[in-house]
Amino acid sequence: MAVPLFLSTLEQSGLSTWLRETESLFGFYFILVFHTIGLALVVGPNAAIDLRLLGVAQGIPLPPLRNWFRLMWLGFTINVASGIFLVLAYPTKAFTNPDFYIKLTLVAFAVWTLYRMKRQVFDDSSLGEVAMLARGKILAVWSLVLWLGVITAGRLLAYTCSYLVYGVPC
Amino acid sequence: MDFPHLHLLLNHFPIIGTIMGVGLFLISFFVKTDEVRRSSLIVFVVMALLTIPAFMTGVGAQEKMVADSSVSNAMIQRHEGAAELAVWFMEITGALAVVALWQSAGRANPGRLNTLAILAFSLVTVGLMARTGNTGGEIRHLEVRSVQEGTAAETAIAYFEPSPAKFTRLMIANKWWWAFMMDLHFIGLVLLIGTIGMLNLRVLGFAKQLPIAPLNNLVPWGIAGFGINVLTGLLAFIGMPTFYSHDIAFVLKIGAIMLAVTVLGLFYLTSAFRDCEKLGPGQDAPLRAKLIAGTSLALWFAVIVLGRYIQPLQDSIAR
Numbered sequence: 001m002a003v004p005l006f007l008s009t010l011e012q013s014g015l016s017t018w019l020r021e022t023e024s025l026f027g028f029y030f031i032l033v034f035h036t037i038g039l040a041l042v043v044g045p046n047a048a049i050d051l052r053l054l055g056v057a058q059g060i061p062l063p064p065l066r067n068w069f070r071l072m073w074l075g076f077t078i079n080v081a082s083g084i085f086l087v088l089a090y091p092t093k094a095f096t097n098p099d100f101y102i103k104l105t106l107v108a109f110a111v112w113t114l115y116r117m118k119r120q121v122f123d124d125s126s127l128g129e130v131a132m133l134a135r136g137k138i139l140a141v142w143s144l145v146l147w148l149g150v151i152t153a154g155r156l157l158a159y160t161c162s163y164l165v166y167g168v169p170c
Numbered sequence: 171m172d173f174p175h176l177h178l179l180l181n182h183f184p185i186i187g188t189i190m191g192v193g194l195f196l197i198s199f200f201v202k203t204d205e206v207r208r209s210s211l212i213v214f215v216v217m218a219l220l221t222i223p224a225f226m227t228g229v230g231a232q233e234k235m236v237a238d239s240s241v242s243n244a245m246i247q248r249h250e251g252a253a254e255l256a257v258w259f260m261e262i263t264g265a266l267a268v269v270a271l272w273q274s275a276g277r278a279n280p281g282r283l284n285t286l287a288i289l290a291f292s293l294v295t296v297g298l299m300a301r302t303g304n305t306g307g308e309i310r311h312l313e314v315r316s317v318q319e320g321t322a323a324e325t326a327i328a329y330f331e332p333s334p335a336k337f338t339r340l341m342i343a344n345k346w347w348w349a350f351m352m353d354l355h356f357i358g359l360v361l362l363i364g365t366i367g368m369l370n371l372r373v374l375g376f377a378k379q380l381p382i383a384p385l386n387n388l389v390p391w392g393i394a395g396f397g398i399n400v401l402t403g404l405l406a407f408i409g410m411p412t413f414y415s416h417d418i419a420f421v422l423k424i425g426a427i428m429l430a431v432t433v434l435g436l437f438y439l440t441s442a443f444r445d446c447e448k449l450g451p452g453q454d455a456p457l458r459a460k461l462i463a464g465t466s467l468a469l470w471f472a473v474i475v476l477g478r479y480i481q482p483l484q485d486s487i488a489r
Contacts, residue, residue, distance in 0.1 A: 059384025
């Protein structure tokens with residue numbers, strides 16, 4: 001399949017070229033720092049909540065964990081923004097890599113699970129602990145599996161590619 | 171301050187420290203006070219931590235030394251092999267000591283199996299560290315070069331000792347193995363920030379409705395994450411030692427990790443934790459605990475940032 005030309009256009013834009021080629025420490029790796037901090041803010045607390053729902057640290061009362069979701073949405077926002085810049089730096093590399101689509105799909109499912117966990121388990125204040133656990137357990141397992149997939153697919157992006165930039169095979 | 175200096179500054183700790191740790195540990199069987207036992211465990215943990223930079227600065231020291239033709243590279247290799255064996259026993263001893271410390275803080279009965287394991291691993295570590303020091307000393311000190319080469323024990327240990335060059339090749343031979351280690355390194359990061367990071371945030375006043383004592387029960391998962399990262403980090407270092415030893419971001423990252431763990435230790439070993447443990451929903455932590463929690467967060471943040479800058483800052487320390 002021919003690589004679409006607009007990727008080349010995007011890649012030759014000033015911002016994309018600068019992000020990719022600058023010697024400055026505030027280019028590509030600066031964005032990557034934000035992406036990693038965002039990862040820690042979304043998946044860190046979510047993994048901790050998942051563990052709690054699955055029976056770890058049972059003394060933690062469930063309702064106040066609702067406050068952590070704000071932090072997780074902040075992390076997710078950071079990662080959507082930083083993710084866009086990372087793709088902008090290497091658009092051809094991203095869009096010609098099947099692993100990139102796998103990662104995005106897994107992110108979508110993981111975030112959907114996060115959203116459902118908030119709505120179904122934590123937003124309903126009429127639920128007692130037993131009901132919250134009953135609703136949350138399956139979601140917690142999915143959440144852990146999906147985030148594990150996201151991190152693995154994301155890490156693999158560093159080790160796989162078809163094209164580094166437009167017209168330059170890896 | 172360069173790597174040979176740093177290496178000499180650090181490399182005596184694991185040898186003398188583990189001997190002192192074992193001494194205290196043995197005494198604790200006879201004088202039945204928890205303080206002696208806990209002190210010995212803390213010594214093991216500190217030594218396991220200091221072993222990491224002691225080990226890593228060796229690579230930089232080696233590079234400086236091989237420039238001198240009177241130094242035998244074969245002897246350095248032998249020392250490196252001895253170190254690559256001792257390091258794992260030291261880290262396992264440290265990990266077992268953390269488990270025992272956590273159990274004793276929770277007033278649970280420390281397992282007899284764990285006590286025996288600590289005894290066994292720390293004794294083996296003392297022997298292997300002494301051997302590492304000996305082979306290291308022989309690089310420079312002609313007067314101590316030994317005639318003990320051929321003993322049966324030495325031959326047996328040498329059999330298990332990795333060859334540094336082979337170990338390095340093994341780590342980088344397969345790109346998917348490397349990718350797997352890095353994947354685990356990120357999973358460890360998530361576990362660490364998700365538990366210890368969230369506890370720090372609560373102490374600072376975020377999501378105050380959570381009582382602190384039960385939140386603390388998540389921390390073993392964070393410590394496990396840290397353990398995963400020490401393991402994968404050490405393996406990665408062995409895979410590309412001179413890549414990391416010429417990287418200022420890496421050197422600073424290791425420094426930040428040492429500080430972050432020290433701050434975590436301060437939290438648990440001072441009254442800060444006892445003050446926090448009592449806090450129920452909505453209660454504010456004392457200022458001292460907040461300072462510790464804030465410093466801890468800032469340091470782990472620095473660890474992540476510095477880790478990310480390892481790649482672009484390669485060769486930032488002159489070869």
